[in-house]
Amino acid sequence: MDKVYGIFGVLLCIYFWYANVNNIRFFEGETAGHTRPSGPGVHHK
Amino acid sequence: MAGSAGTKPAKKVTTFSCSKCGAPVSVRYPGHSMSAVCDRCFSVIDTTNDAFRVIETYFKQMQVHPRIELGSRGELNDKTWEVIGFVVREDIASAFKWEEYLLFNPYYGYRWLTCNNGHWSLVTTVKEKPDFSSNDAKIGDKKYKLFYRGRAKVFFVLGEFYWKVAVGEEVWMADYIRPPEMLSMEEDRAQKVWSISEYIEPKVVQEAFNVDDGSMATPVGVAPNQPSPETQAWKKVGMYWGIFLAVLTALQVLHCSTVLNRVEYEVNVPYMTKQDSTLVADTKKAESWTSPVFEIAKDKANVEISIKGDVDNSWLYVYGELVNDDTNETFSFERTVEYYHGVDDGESWSEGHTTDRITIGNVPGGKYYFNLDIDNGGAKATERKTMYLELKRDIAGYANYLWCLLFISILPICVFFRSRATEVARWSDSDYSPYQSSS
Amino acid sequence: MDLESIGKMAELQFEITPFQIGTTGMYDNRKFEIIGRLKVAYHDGFWNEWYTIFGGDDTGWLAEAQGFLGMCFAHNDTSQMPSVETVQPGKLIEIKPNGYYEVEDIRRVHCIFSEGELPMNAVQGRRSTSVDLAGANGKMATIEYGETVRVYTGLYQEFDDFTFQNLRRLDGW
Numbered sequence: 001m002d003k004v005y006g007i008f009g010v011l012l013c014i015y016f017w018y019a020n021v022n023n024i025r026f027f028e029g030e031t032a033g034h035t036r037p038s039g040p041g042v043h044h045k
Numbered sequence: 046m047a048g049s050a051g052t053k054p055a056k057k058v059t060t061f062s063c064s065k066c067g068a069p070v071s072v073r074y075p076g077h078s079m080s081a082v083c084d085r086c087f088s089v090i091d092t093t094n095d096a097f098r099v100i101e102t103y104f105k106q107m108q109v110h111p112r113i114e115l116g117s118r119g120e121l122n123d124k125t126w127e128v129i130g131f132v133v134r135e136d137i138a139s140a141f142k143w144e145e146y147l148l149f150n151p152y153y154g155y156r157w158l159t160c161n162n163g164h165w166s167l168v169t170t171v172k173e174k175p176d177f178s179s180n181d182a183k184i185g186d187k188k189y190k191l192f193y194r195g196r197a198k199v200f201f202v203l204g205e206f207y208w209k210v211a212v213g214e215e216v217w218m219a220d221y222i223r224p225p226e227m228l229s230m231e232e233d234r235a236q237k238v239w240s241i242s243e244y245i246e247p248k249v250v251q252e253a254f255n256v257d258d259g260s261m262a263t264p265v266g267v268a269p270n271q272p273s274p275e276t277q278a279w280k281k282v283g284m285y286w287g288i289f290l291a292v293l294t295a296l297q298v299l300h301c302s303t304v305l306n307r308v309e310y311e312v313n314v315p316y317m318t319k320q321d322s323t324l325v326a327d328t329k330k331a332e333s334w335t336s337p338v339f340e341i342a343k344d345k346a347n348v349e350i351s352i353k354g355d356v357d358n359s360w361l362y363v364y365g366e367l368v369n370d371d372t373n374e375t376f377s378f379e380r381t382v383e384y385y386h387g388v389d390d391g392e393s394w395s396e397g398h399t400t401d402r403i404t405i406g407n408v409p410g411g412k413y414y415f416n417l418d419i420d421n422g423g424a425k426a427t428e429r430k431t432m433y434l435e436l437k438r439d440i441a442g443y444a445n446y447l448w449c450l451l452f453i454s455i456l457p458i459c460v461f462f463r464s465r466a467t468e469v470a471r472w473s474d475s476d477y478s479p480y481q482s483s484s
Numbered sequence: 485m486d487l488e489s490i491g492k493m494a495e496l497q498f499e500i501t502p503f504q505i506g507t508t509g510m511y512d513n514r515k516f517e518i519i520g521r522l523k524v525a526y527h528d529g530f531w532n533e534w535y536t537i538f539g540g541d542d543t544g545w546l547a548e549a550q551g552f553l554g555m556c557f558a559h560n561d562t563s564q565m566p567s568v569e570t571v572q573p574g575k576l577i578e579i580k581p582n583g584y585y586e587v588e589d590i591r592r593v594h595c596i597f598s599e600g601e602l603p604m605n606a607v608q609g610r611r612s613t614s615v616d617l618a619g620a621n622g623k624m625a626t627i628e629y630g631e632t633v634r635v636y637t638g639l640y641q642e643f644d645d646f647t648f649q650n651l652r653r654l655d656g657w
Contacts, residue, residue, distance in 0.1 A: 001278055001282070001456075002278055002281035002282050002285065005282050005285055005456050005457075006285050008456075009285055009286075009288075009289040009453055012289070012293075012449055012452055012453055013289060013292045013293060013296065016293060016296055016445060016446070016449045017296050019445050020296065020297075020299075020300040020442075020445065022345075023345055023346050023347055023406055023407055024406070024407075024445075025347075025406050025442060025444060025445060026444060026445050026448045027448070074500055076500055076501070076530070077550075079529050093529070125657075150657070151500045151501070151502055151654050151657055152502050152643050152651075152654075152657070153551060153643050154550060154551010154552060154643075155550060155551045170551075170552075172552065172588075172618045172622065172624065172640050173618070173620070173621070173622065174618060174620075207529065207550055208528055208529070209528055235573065235589060236573050236588060236589050237573065237574065
């Protein structure tokens with residue numbers, strides 16, 4: 001298990017570095033919430 | 046060195062009559078053994094004495110059967126051992142009993158095989174004295190943790206021994222653990238003896254000495270020195286985890302320090318506020334605005350576009366296009382800022398924000414301009430306002446880093462909790478458990 | 485306890501020591517040969533002191549007690565040794581230049597059997613007090629309080645590390 005984890009970790013580190021250099025975002029997509037006005041929501045205390 | 050596993054050697058033994066009951070008592074190693082037990086009346090006899098003086102008599106009703114037959118031989122750690130003595134000992138405080146088998150090999154001397162709650166250990170006496178610091182004992186680089194301290198007495202004996210054994214004999218004991226090893230101390234008035242026990246799988250003992258299934262006990266719980274695969278996995282995985290966290294953090298620091306992170310364009314865009322209370326943004330009714338051309342540096346990097354609206358219980362919607370002046374490549378985006386606040390039942394509340402931002406990845410460098418469609422609603426009056434638009438080139442991203450931290454941590458956290466569960470079980474019998482407050 | 489009777493009983497008929505005169509072994513990368521032996525008795529048992537000769541004129545003692553083997557050599561400086569009355573188990577004694585040793589046990593001993601070649605001072609029947617000491621990293625020492633004080637220092641070593649040859653044949657082993 002530790003070996004599998006070690007390989008996984010090394011690959012993740014390499015991919016992280018590669019993504020940083022090449023300007024790749026993990027799970028590229030619209031993640032920043034709504035883009036339409038929603039008005040004042042139901043207010044909870 | 047002859048003697049195959051589990052066999053009884055055909056060998057001359059010295060026999061004398063028990064001074065108490067007259068039954069024949071055999072001594073296999075008279076030059077070495079100082080006392081022997083009559084297996085009929087359980088008297089302990091001094092074999093160094095020509096008259097075979099009885100050291101003490103004993104009561105038959107307390108008889109305990111050894112799991113491994115006395116006289117049988119087995120191979121452990123590539124050496125043949127003969128079982129010559131059997132002792133049951135008892136912790137005086139708890140009356141907990143365990144078994145000890147004395148092993149002998151004329152070349153390698155004595156060892157003990159202990160059976161405690163069904164768990165077995167091979168014990169070797171050591172001459173080395175440990176160093177102490179608080180509740181730890183150290184031999185060389187090995188650190189052992191205090192697990193047990195108490196008094197024990199001999200409850201039952203059978204066979205022969207290299208000292209004059211006596212039932213009721215009391216010693217002070219201490220066990221320090223470092224699975225699969227345990228460092229034990231035994232002290233009586235005359236001397237302090239240290240030994241190291243190494244955990245042995247019950248199956249290994251059973252096969253070595255040909256013990257039938259019925260005589261073996263099912264191991265209960267986690268033994269003090271039982272190796273835990275979970276803890277071993279945690280030690281490695283935990284170390285890797287630390288390394289990976291450090292590497293990822295270093296890469297992130299490197300990333301943050303090498304990005305351009307520069308404002309390439311900023312502008313205040315005028316628009317008219319609308320009192321319209323509708324919450325539907327409509328690009329057809331929106332005001333359009335186009336920026337002058339500006340330069341974006343670097344070949345390929347992200348851009349962060351920020352919008353700040355002068356909204357107060359109102360909303361501002363922006364549909365934008367970042368257009369490359371040379372290639373017409375277009376990156377479109379939509380953002381809304383809205384901010385509401387008020388007082389309900391005497392409590393003030395607010396929600397929303399006046400600013401919002403979006404990051405667009407992989408934008409080639411070059412000449413660009415913005416096309417904006419701006420819609421808004423909810424304003425108290427129709428008036429002229431401005432919204433602030435900013436484009437920042439090559440900002441540091443944190444999302445990748447956080448994702449990596451998550452991915453790299455799932456397994457170690459699971460392994461840690463499994464290891465901890467085993468260690469808690471191991472230490473549950475100890476007064477010195479690091480997992481509970483001393484109460 | 486009758487020490488003479490121990491001697492009688494323990495004589496060679498019960499001997500299961502793997503060593504004999506003529507056994508050779510290695511210690512500290514030097515070959516030695518066993519040329520003599522003293523069997524020593526104390527209240528709770530016996531041990532063997534095998535007199536060994538190394539190439540040249542060096543001699544040493546191979547102590548065989550309860551499965552432990554130690555090779556030790558006479559230590560010349562005995563002036564700093566405490567008097568026998570002050571020695572107790574657990575006490576630390578400095579033997580220069582080797583360092584500190586802890587007293588393991590103190591025994592009244594009596595030589596009950598001897599064979600082969602032995603130094604002049606080792607005679608059968610001699611009584612003395614023997615103090616065993618253990619130091620760091622397998623170091624051991626013995627102080628013998630007889631007519632004079634003698635100090636021996638050496639090392640415990642595993643049986644296999646001695647790479648013995650010409651051992652005694654043991655029935656059944």
